[in-house]
Amino acid sequence: MSDYDYDLFVIGAGSGGVRAARVSAAHGAKVAVAEEYRVGGTCVIRGCVPKKLLVYGAHFAEDLQDARRFGWDVPDCTFNWPVLRDNVLADVDRLNGLYTQTLDNHGVEIIHERATIAGPHEVRLASGRTLTAKYILVAVGAWPMVPDCEGAEYGITSNEVFHLETMPRRVVIAGGGYIANEFAGIFHEFGAHVTIVNRSDTILRGYDEQIRDRLLQISMMKGIDFRFNAPFEKVVKKDDGSLTVHMKGCDPIDCDVLLFATGRKPKTEGLGLENAAVELDGQGAIKVDDYSQSTCPSIYAVGDVTNRVQLTPVAIREGQAFADTVFDNNPHTVDYNCIPSAVFSHPPMAGVGMTEAEARNTLGSIKVYTSDFRAMKNVLAGRNERGLYKMICNAETGKVVGLHMIGPDAPEILQAAAIAVKAGLTKQAFDDTVALHPSMAEELVLMR
Template sequence: MAETAQTDRPTPAGDAFDVDLFVIGGGSGGVRAARIAAGHGARVQLAEEYRVGGTCVIRGCVPKKLMVYAGRFAEEFEDAAGFGWTVPEPRFDWSVMKRRRDAEVARLETIYDTNLMRAGVDVEPQRAVIEGPHAVRLVDSGKVVRARYILVAVGARPVKLPDVPGMDLAITSNEVFELETRPERILVIGGGYIAVEFAGVFAALGSRTTLLHRGDKLLRGFDDEVREGLAEAYGKRMDLRLGRTLARLERRTTGILATLDDGDTLEVDQVLVATGRRPNVDGLGLDSVGIAPNRSGAIPVDAFSQTAVPSIYAVGDVTDRANLTPIAIREGHAFADTVFGGKAWSVDHGLIPTAVFSTPEIGTVGLTEAQAGERYGAIDVYRSSFRPMKATLSGREDRMLLKVIVDVATDRVLGVHILGHDAGEMIQAVGIAVTMGATKADFDRTIAVHPTAGEELVTMRVPAVTKRPQSVG
């Protein structure tokens, strides 16, 4: 595909279109695109078969983060004693948390609906499928809408892997929000951020938690020291089993019996499978226009989110580029500005600040130590590992890790990685500096805010490791 936006509108004789833009999917990317396009004067219709807000708002990052907060209060109550507080024995009520969490999700859904209405977007609460380069059929009503442009923003869905006997007894990250009670014993399968976060949540809320992952480290693609630090912390909070896989699940009168590949067994009340997600393209009608999903099942697009069919675009997780809510939002915005606003721009997927809301938390931006060494050869690695001030009185043994990776040739900061309290909040601010191309000298001349954990980022002067490319004899 060409790396330029094809925005010439194919207009047949007369006004042959019912709308200028039809958006399939009411998640973060689709909603942003619809609102921005409408703001540029486009006639916009959006179809969502489930609930407006998408995975993030309805059954993803928002309700999950609320559960993370709930779990962290357990340690806060424990730590308070070290600071002189006498706290009565705390009791957790899952039903209260669930009721209030669900109410907040409903409130956000209403806001999304209201914002679309105020923008002038016509919302259809039903499934829509593609029937041609400019045709979308509403499944419930059977109505065919003629659209100048079609935007696919249907996201992805969880998949249950591996496919072993009894896997129907397990739930995914969709159903976990529907649990009416907290499982006393839970097996979480997976090593990505969804599995890691939910394992941390259930362990913090008092469930006897086992996290099972086939790899030797959690969180593939993250910096190795961060991965090792998280594994060490999780090994103290739960039963962490690495390098193991699930062989089968069986229903027993007292729970679910899980048998592992090494023959070991454990009985739990619930099994949560978080082993991956697939673009939600089944039955979407892509074959009617000749769009073939790629090997990962995603819709192939160019830098401007345009498919092989000039009138059809796709944004968000359905394209499997960078499956994060802020990325979907930016892709949707870029699409609307490019096609309807006369301002062509695309999203840079090369530098993305991100966080994992585990406990301890992870914040990261840029290259890992291994990636930087491969790409740049000569790098300096600055590292600080310490017990945070709060832990000195609480007695907790948690440690923080901060890493800054620097290109020796240019002094530019290539990556920053943080493991510890408020790492997500810190990395958002640090991400600005790294995105702007800050150097280590820029970090060094920044005044430290004392006493904070973040001040370590601007006070490290001597590299812990200096790597040089090996000469070839």
Template structure:
């Protein structure tokens, strides 16, 4: 008989980390009858609730009112010059975050999960130690759900003058001038937020287009839209940052200098594995510093699992939640299932917004062979009266042999809401014929997705880089 079968455990499950994945896993496991403790050293809710998706989306909403006020005149409204107050937004946003954190705490308590406000580290395959109290807890199963943190890469002279997406929520005032460095989700979203709220915004990215990995035409269209809203500099890097009076001087690789009041570096995130004790139990990290797991989120140590951003499979809140749920059902519910990471609907809350599910055109050509691409580019109905220079882009990518829709890409208002509904159809394996026989909702922008009948003219493939 193994030690596991004879040992005495304090709990069935110990969860390290109180973010989206850890909270969902803890609640579902407790619902299956497991005894569960969860340790969180900062605030329950994790990156998404405390300093990520939720507060950021509230700021996106705030910024979009600027367009609404401007557009109102075209519809006959007379709107006095609007004034924005950063302190009000910050106070209201932070109050909502605190409210949600309380809900997370309450839901865990109601589920029977014991929440411990402490840092936990792994001592052996079944033991965690609470750093502040020194208590050791024996657990039949340990779940690592500690997420990731922003990093300033590459590290340049003066990098300490910049902030990351953590500190951005602590700004006491709206910077008059801000430099955002990066080209991914976070950089794109915050650049859009600050530009909309009135900051003179520069978005700087070393690549030739924003949002690496997205469909090439979506990337191109976003760049064109952003170039009208802010100072967009592509193919550019920061050489150094220096304090110059009350400002920060950013020297670029070509020797030019930008003076700003704040620099936000959003160039990447790394798993929170430092000092966690993984090496002590023989869990080697992968090249990205993430915890390797199998499809059921199990590590090389059978009693230790990991979900969410710490595994670097797909760094999205809904994925962490699904992985946590699947883990709990598999280990404690007797219903094994694994998350399918192949089809993930996602949105970028830029302005214009982006919604995506499935493959971009370039990837589809590589994976599916012969494809057909359907495109619609148009001016949204609202812009005909507002006068705004705005375009919508929609693409459907179809595997020719099977007629299966393998990708849908939307750039425009409410793209995230549209793609959530479309994602159901694509996940179910819908064909282009299924889209064609769906009756359009008129007049809407999304009706274009079911009225495109002729494939676009074959174009030269756009590089994915």
């Protein structure tokens, strides 16, 4: 008989926690998961899945316009936000049920309570009950950050945006990252006037400069406004319920919804980590080694709470590696090199490997190939939006070290191309591949 109630106790039933719990149970461990809200975590409940469904919905605005150029007699259409909102939330319910079913099928006990750490092998539930486990895995994710300014409580975050009662006419979005630019495109296509307010002068920091500049250019051409170097001073709520946003260095902006998309921080506050001497870094993330083990040997952490790479597929890989290492005697780590990423803006961006600036700083001698083109569909539709593909190579070896693109279906195209970059293929390998014509993806093998 074990000295503990469980072999593994997981705090948080998001993507990383669910994968770790399911695989650990499949390896024979007795596993419990505590989740204070819903099974599925940020990605499924309030993140990438419902957001992507909104992106799909938003695309119809332009598709319906373009259809007329392709011979379709499309009448003037109106958008019904409650219909899309309720359908998206219903799909979230469906996924919540599937994730719950997956854990049940693997014999994982689900405890619908908040759990905190009471000791190296001990967790305390909100009901006051205390349970013990040989290992504890923290997978509570991250939480949206809100600026510290007067009236900030009148804004919303990505947690609440999916539940809006009505579609606002005027939206101010604070931030310059992927969440800000994705929701800017969504709200704009739904008919709102959108203003992005950023405290710096750069959007999408970390992405290739030429690609993000193209998105800025297209976004402004569509009618999205930008205010740079404009930190928040205060937010005032008026009698009619609308807001006035005051910023340093520019005129106030009136809006109906203020969305804070100013980053996410690990959700470690109040978790009781000090009770097990678990150390945090300067951003409040749990410090872990390559095997996701914290400074307390019995406590591990995966996903956004470690602040390594805040991406759902990475959390899943970390959860899998943890379970295999601890419960299958198969130690292995996650390879964080060449992780592809995407921004589901309008149009979307995607990239893998080094940006041009990173490659110049790291390798010195590089060759950059680009293809700047207008997609065939946009030509016939009379839409002047141009795509841009960019390949960055080591000048000495010809190895492709970075691939970045913006244009229709860029994330779908990049996923396959990322395999080539990860495998270390050369520009010659792309040149030797026959083009698939006519397609946008053929530009990858035609760059000279």
